[in-house]
Amino acid sequence: MHHPTLCTVAVALLSALPGTQAIYTKKSPVLQVEAKNYDRLIAKSNYTSIVEFYAPWCGHCKNLKPAYEKVAKNLEGLAKVAAVNCDDEANKPLCGSMGIQGFPTLKIVRPKKGGGKPVVQDYQGPRTASAMVDAVVQQINNLVVKVEDKSLDKFLSDKKESPKAILFTDKGTTSALLKSIAIDFADVITIGQARNKETRAVETFAIEKFPTLVLLPGGDAPAIVYDGDLKKEALVKFLSQAGSPNPDPPVKANGQKEKKAKNSNGNKASEKKTSSSKTSSAPTESETETSTQQAPVIVETALPIPAINSPEKLIKECLTEKSHTCVLAFVSSNEDEAAKKALASLSELAFKHAQSKRHLFPFYEVPRSNEGASALLKALDLSGDVEVIAINARRGWWRHYEGADFGHESVEAWIDAIRLSEGVKKKLPEGIVAISTEEATPAASSSVPTPDATEAESSEEATPVTPEAGAASDSTEPPATKGADPTGEPETAAEHDEL
Numbered sequence: 341m342h343h344p345t346l347c348t349v350a351v352a353l354l355s356a357l358p359g360t361q362a363i364y365t366k367k368s369p370v371l372q373v374e375a376k377n378y379d380r381l382i383a384k385s386n387y388t389s390i391v392e393f394y395a396p397w398c399g400h401c402k403n404l405k406p407a408y409e410k411v412a413k414n415l416e417g418l419a420k421v422a423a424v425n426c427d428d429e430a431n432k433p434l435c436g437s438m439g440i441q442g443f444p445t446l447k448i449v450r451p452k453k454g455g456g457k458p459v460v461q462d463y464q465g466p467r468t469a470s471a472m473v474d475a476v477v478q479q480i481n482n483l484v485v486k487v488e489d490k491s492l493d494k495f496l497s498d499k500k501e502s503p504k505a506i507l508f509t510d511k512g513t514t515s516a517l518l519k520s521i522a523i524d525f526a527d528v529i530t531i532g533q534a535r536n537k538e539t540r541a542v543e544t545f546a547i548e549k550f551p552t553l554v555l556l557p558g559g560d561a562p563a564i565v566y567d568g569d570l571k572k573e574a575l576v577k578f579l580s581q582a583g584s585p586n587p588d589p590p591v592k593a594n595g596q597k598e599k600k601a602k603n604s605n606g607n608k609a610s611e612k613k614t615s616s617s618k619t620s621s622a623p624t625e626s627e628t629e630t631s632t633q634q635a636p637v638i639v640e641t642a643l644p645i646p647a648i649n650s651p652e653k654l655i656k657e658c659l660t661e662k663s664h665t666c667v668l669a670f671v672s673s674n675e676d677e678a679a680k681k682a683l684a685s686l687s688e689l690a691f692k693h694a695q696s697k698r699h700l701f702p703f704y705e706v707p708r709s710n711e712g713a714s715a716l717l718k719a720l721d722l723s724g725d726v727e728v729i730a731i732n733a734r735r736g737w738w739r740h741y742e743g744a745d746f747g748h749e750s751v752e753a754w755i756d757a758i759r760l761s762e763g764v765k766k767k768l769p770e771g772i773v774a775i776s777t778e779e780a781t782p783a784a785s786s787s788v789p790t791p792d793a794t795e796a797e798s799s800e801e802a803t804p805v806t807p808e809a810g811a812a813s814d815s816t817e818p819p820a821t822k823g824a825d826p827t828g829e830p831e832t833a834a835e836h837d838e839l
């Protein structure tokens with residue numbers, strides 16, 4: 341803030357006025373809850389929520405806003421992120437009964453499995469987006485049934501007529517995304533998860549890759565293997581052919597079973613949708629569309645991978661002390677089979693991430709003819725015809741793709757490991773990162789509001805995690821560059837919307 345004094349005065353004035361402004365606007369991803377709908381939206385939801393109790397005049401509450409909105413975006417579809425204005429007369433009894441004594445107070449509300457009053461806990465961790473996201477994700481109820489070879493028959497024969505779905509995965513843990521899907525379909529479709537090492541289960545359904553989702557519509561209906569994008573909306577749509585997800589918030593019966601397939605967590609968008617379906621008895625257009633459509637087979641397409649043709653560009657994009665993760669594919673000629681395959685795998689991935697508006701570091705093709713390329717490869721001691729690396733100059737690490745064939749899956753697994761910060765990072769040798777490149781990096785310094793030491797924390801929180809601009813718009817730009825987070829934080833926060 342440039343005028344702290346003025347601002348304080350303005351805040352004081354505002355707070356003296358009746359009906360103080362809510363901190364969150366209508367467009368905010370944060371769900372604004374009032375005493376009159378708190379029960380319906382939060383206490384009776386099957387979703388875990390985080391609720392901020394605030395007062396509009398409180399400075400810490402205002403400071404929390406960017407991070408909290410980031411949390412809401414990050415948890416969209418997974419948990420509810422809500423705020424209650426305790427300055428509003430109508431909400432005072434609620435804030436009192438919740439024992440609110442200072443602002444902001446953050447509480448995590450977790451539904452009891454099987455009903456009853458939810459468990460409410462104060463959140464007292466750091467007020468950074470990633471810490472809040474992680475705390476909420478930990479509290480998401482897990483209704484996913486573990487399916488093992490020894491329990492497979494029982495899983496399949498239990499409630500034989502009712503639909504089930506199994507996610508085959510090579511992961512040992514259950515993702516927040518799958519948990520959220522199990523919550524959507526609680527008592528409608530039993531959701532199971534089987535690991536790749538459960539060979540009998542894997543063979544029973546002839547699973548060849550992981551993750552794969554299989555829907556068993558019930559009775560003797562044949563299994564349907566999902567073949568689309570692994571993001572929430574598409575998955576819910578696919579499963580909806582076997583049963584409608586539970587509307588959240590619940591809709592009062594009006595003769596017709598309500599259906600909805602999107603945004604089932606009840607964050608802003610679906611709240612709007614549900615209230616409109618409450619006032620008019622007909623489902624809204626998008627509801628009709630999603631509930632009548634057949635299982636989508638989303639055709640995967642690709643985004644072009646931009647090329648870096650000069651050493652200057654290479655430095656500017658990826659090698660300054662402020663550069664975030666870049667994935668570089670060094671190719672001698674893009675006619676070469678391996679090069680084609682590597683670039684195709686990266687293009688598909690770029691597309692997939694842009695589609696789900698997910699933050700992803702940019703990918704570049706770097707022709708070997710670029711002098712910068714040969715120098716960098718030499719420094720990293722790489723000599724293959726095609727080399728794919730990830731590099732983060734700001735943090736001084738790099739990783740080498742060591743998969744066999746540059747195939748889609750192996751490249752994706754490698755990229756995922758980077759996103760999740762799994763696996764080994766190598767230290768960048770000295771002299772690779774261009775120091776003090778203020779002038780040389782107009783792009784970096786204009787898109788990033790130069791975080792100096794004192795501002796670093798607030799600027800970190802001020803940046804939206806999901807780059808809206810990242811969607812397949814400008815083909816000369818890599819998909820994630822524009823809205824890329826200058827802090828690198830989303831690499832840890834983004835994992836939750838993965839299966």
Ligand SMILES: *[C@@H]1O[C@H](CO)[C@@H](O)[C@H](O)[C@H]1NC(C)=O
Pocket residue numbers: 384385386526527586587588589590
């Ligand atoms: C919550 O889950 C139960 C099944 O356990 C379901 O019947 C109910 O409709 C769900 N409620 C909401 C609000 O999703």
